[in-house]
Amino acid sequence: MDDHPAYRGGLRMMLADVPGVRLVGEAESGVQAVALAAELGPDVVVMDLRMPDLDGIEATRRIVASGSPSAVIVLTMFEDDDSVFAAMRAGARGYLLKGADQDEIVRAIGAAAAGEAIFGPEIAARVISHFAAGSGSTATAFPALTAREREVLELVATGKGNAAIAHELVISLKTVRNHVSNILTKLQVSDRSAAIVKARRAGLGDTGP
Known part of the structure; x- marks a missing residue:
């Protein structure tokens, strides 16, 4: 294929x-x-x-x-x-x-x-x-995501909004929205909050103590 x-x-x-x-x-x-x-x-x-x-x-x-x-x-x-x-x-x-x-x-x-x-x-x-080397497992979490989608999810999991993510990754707000939409579909969740919960359980979005 x-x-x-x-x-x-x-x-x-x-x-x-x-x-x-x-x-x-x-x-x-x-x-x-x-x-x-x-x-x-x-x-x-x-x-x-x-x-x-x-x-x-x-x-x-x-x-x-x-x-x-x-x-x-x-x-x-x-x-x-x-x-x-x-x-x-x-x-x-x-x-x-x-x-x-x-x-x-x-x-x-x-x-x-x-x-x-x-x-x-x-x-x-x-x-x-x-x-x-005992490498961590977070890099292999959510295998359906592209590298960029995983990067966006990491930032979503820290609680950042779309505008902040667009600024940090130097991409357009529309591109961020598209990535978030794809992430929700691939994670099979209905909203951003559910995606954050799922991402944090996988070890993404370290928010500190």
């Missing part, structure tokens, strides 16, 4: 002659990926993170939450901690970087189909380092 036709085409060609691997569908948006996973029930879904309509994290979360037997492998260019751990929290069984060779991708698909979790070497090293 990738919004770039050229990359999907390359992946299709790469997998065409691999024994035991059959491509059953392609999607160019997150919404389409969720729908196709439900319709086709593939053993493995290869998911990009940056897609229109619905990002790959939320698409992964919806596929997993639906009870689908499909194992999701993320194949993306993003290797930052937020992306990696958000994908894991959303239920991804693997995480590879674009540029991985054919053997690595095929091995990951086979492992995911067998119920195993697999990560590219760069990502595995990052995961090990993260847990070895």
